[in-house]
Amino acid sequence: MKQSTHTLEISTRGKRLYEITSPIVEWVRQQRIQTGLLTIFCRHTSASLLVQENADPTVRTDIESYFNRLAPEDGPYNHNSEGTDDMPAHLKTALTQVQLSVPVIDGSLALGTWQGIYLFEHRTRPHGRQIALHLIGE
Amino acid sequence: MKQSTHTLEISTRGKRLYEITSPIVEWVRQQRIQTGLLTIFCRHTSASLLVQENADPTVRTDIESYFNRLAPEDGPYNHNSEGTDDMPAHLKTALTQVQLSVPVIDGSLALGTWQGIYLFEHRTRPHGRQIALHLIGE
Amino acid sequence: MKQSTHTLEISTRGKRLYEITSPIVEWVRQQRIQTGLLTIFCRHTSASLLVQENADPTVRTDIESYFNRLAPEDGPYNHNSEGTDDMPAHLKTALTQVQLSVPVIDGSLALGTWQGIYLFEHRTRPHGRQIALHLIGE
Numbered sequence: 188m189k190q191s192t193h194t195l196e197i198s199t200r201g202k203r204l205y206e207i208t209s210p211i212v213e214w215v216r217q218q219r220i221q222t223g224l225l226t227i228f229c230r231h232t233s234a235s236l237l238v239q240e241n242a243d244p245t246v247r248t249d250i251e252s253y254f255n256r257l258a259p260e261d262g263p264y265n266h267n268s269e270g271t272d273d274m275p276a277h278l279k280t281a282l283t284q285v286q287l288s289v290p291v292i293d294g295s296l297a298l299g300t301w302q303g304i305y306l307f308e309h310r311t312r313p314h315g316r317q318i319a320l321h322l323i324g325e
Numbered sequence: 326m327k328q329s330t331h332t333l334e335i336s337t338r339g340k341r342l343y344e345i346t347s348p349i350v351e352w353v354r355q356q357r358i359q360t361g362l363l364t365i366f367c368r369h370t371s372a373s374l375l376v377q378e379n380a381d382p383t384v385r386t387d388i389e390s391y392f393n394r395l396a397p398e399d400g401p402y403n404h405n406s407e408g409t410d411d412m413p414a415h416l417k418t419a420l421t422q423v424q425l426s427v428p429v430i431d432g433s434l435a436l437g438t439w440q441g442i443y444l445f446e447h448r449t450r451p452h453g454r455q456i457a458l459h460l461i462g463e
Numbered sequence: 464m465k466q467s468t469h470t471l472e473i474s475t476r477g478k479r480l481y482e483i484t485s486p487i488v489e490w491v492r493q494q495r496i497q498t499g500l501l502t503i504f505c506r507h508t509s510a511s512l513l514v515q516e517n518a519d520p521t522v523r524t525d526i527e528s529y530f531n532r533l534a535p536e537d538g539p540y541n542h543n544s545e546g547t548d549d550m551p552a553h554l555k556t557a558l559t560q561v562q563l564s565v566p567v568i569d570g571s572l573a574l575g576t577w578q579g580i581y582l583f584e585h586r587t588r589p590h591g592r593q594i595a596l597h598l599i600g601e
Contacts, residue, residue: 188464190498190499190600190601192498192566192568224500226500226564226566228564228565228566228573230573230574230575230576230578231575231577231578232514232515232516232522232575232577232578257533258529262529263528264521264525265521265524265525266519266521266522266525268519274522274525277515277516277522277525277526278525278526278529280514280515281513281515281526281530281558281559282558282559284560285514285578286514286563286564286565288564317575319566319568319573320566321498321499321500321566321567321568321573323500323599323600
């Protein structure tokens with residue numbers, strides 16, 4: 188049994204879903220694991236992870252609009268010191284997740300046909316985001 | 326340390342919670358692991374996983390109704406090509422999760438007394454759903 | 464490769480976020496693992512886990528207020544036998560999560576600078592909560 192770790196650095200330019208499936212799949216392939224478990228961990232409280240459809244792009248824009256309505260910038264928040272987009276960012280992170288684990292079976296991630304892995308950036312200004320990867324298997 | 330993987334095939338008939346605790350518990354028992362980690366991964370973007378109370382069935386129907394209100398079929402969506410239940414299905418998946426890991430302690434899943442594992446089907450038409458299982462331990 | 468398990472017992476006194484980062488970090492340190500994966504599992508259906516900002520406390524009170532609005536006690540629920548806070552508790556658990564995995568890298572949890580781990584208690588009356596911990600690594 189072996190383990191590997193890696194940190195993915197993602198530059199974001201505003202609130203939206205950024206697909207990160209390719210760099211993750213590529214890193215997993217380089218570890219030459221047949222069976223194992225990949226864990227993806229977003230080291231932030233105003234950006235999160237989502238598995239979603241990677242076919243029709245309107246699914247992603249509808250998701251972004253929906254979460255903007257569900258956690259609006261003009262909500263009755265006390266935490267306003269970091270900008271009107273900050274408290275909604277924390278709420279959207281709470282409603283989604285910062286961690287995702289995906290089994291590796293027969294040498295590949297067990298993602299479904301339509302599943303892509305996304306970084307969900309909730310802040311307006313450009314940010315550098317760190318995604319920690321951990322793989323165990325053999 | 327050993328690993329096992331399996332794919333559970335679940336047939337669904339409409340939007341609701343389907344309990345999948347029994348086949349998962351049974352498969353884990355067959356692997357004869359004393360200490361380990363089970364990961365359950367739903368390979369879809371319009372169905373998800375939920376741990377919820379398996380006692381009073383009104384908890385489940387209340388959960389189903391709540392999510393129907395939170396992500397209604399008549400929302401202002403641009404993605405409508407796959408039916409009015411499709412975009413709400415993606416949103417409900419985003420609000421819950423497609424992956425769940427449960428420790429195995431003393432030969433059993435560390436589920437609490439009232440916890441059951443559910444597949445949350447968000448589509449109206451019958452679907453065949455694949456749940457990938459990965460177990461590591463000894 | 465080795466594994467360790469532990470159960471954290473947390474006493475809660477009403478609906479709010481309780482930080483549990485310290486006892487978790489301390490237990491992980493005692494296991495003397497350089498690289499590994501920690502899994503935290505909340506064995507309840509009316510309390511959940513959240514990773515959130517541990518700096519400004521208004522972030523936490525805003526999160527608590529937000530979830531009280533999103534899943535209000537006076538909603539149209541059929542499950543009322545356990546008190547008006549019970550069904551909202553199940554919904555808030557469904558909207559957040561009962562499981563969280565965090566990689567261990569270079570001997571420490573890969574938490575970001577501002578990330579704290581919280582138990583999100585959704586019930587009004589005092590409760591004893593069990594959080595199962597599982598660590599694999601070496």
